[in-house]
Amino acid sequence: MPTEETAPPVTAFMLIKTQPEWLAMTPQERLDAFTGQVLPAIEARTSGVRSRFYDTEFYSTRVTDVWVWEADDHDAYQRLIDALRETPFWDRYFEIVDLLVGTENGYARTYGFDPVATVTTAPARAR
Template sequence: MSVTVLSVFMLVKTTPEWLGFPVEERFRLLRTQMEPILQRHSAEVSLRFFDIEFYSARVTDLWLWEASSHHAYELLVEELRETPFWDRYFSIVEILPGVENAYAKNYEQQPLLAS
């Protein structure tokens, strides 16, 4: 993927329908329905999964999308919305878009770094 312009933190919650599937079926659905979308957009958008259910009751997972443009992210979401992963297998609780270190870039300053 090219340079990340947009990071989107998508907070999601699994639904009883998703949890009702055996684990093998969940992975089959991910491979057959979600993975092709990710592959089609892989040049411009990447996805990282984080499990949160151990620490939160409001959301179970965080999907971190990194995109080379807002438009690339929008195209991916349009396609994802046409699948059962959007508000059927997972409830989309909140979408938090952000631009990494924009505060520093906007003032032409070096971002703070933690070592």
């Protein structure tokens, strides 16, 4: 029985910079704003999206955070962005510096190759 091929997930690396309004809030106010304003908008408008958040302000002044969003498909990703744009997240709490969107191992699917990936282990520490 042939297997049905599904579209690969869409991964978006959202490079953002915090804005003064966000930084003026206490940490609890930031959590309340995110869980009270941003998350409900996402949950109401889309499904099939997951996120991870990385702080980069220790190493960069242009980009303070990288938010990685994985969506089941392009439609779910588009609904996510539409939802975010209707909240204070977009251009009020954060400046969207850049969006880098792709699919993992796209070259391998295009050319029928097995994906190439690396796995390394930490070298033994000298004592």
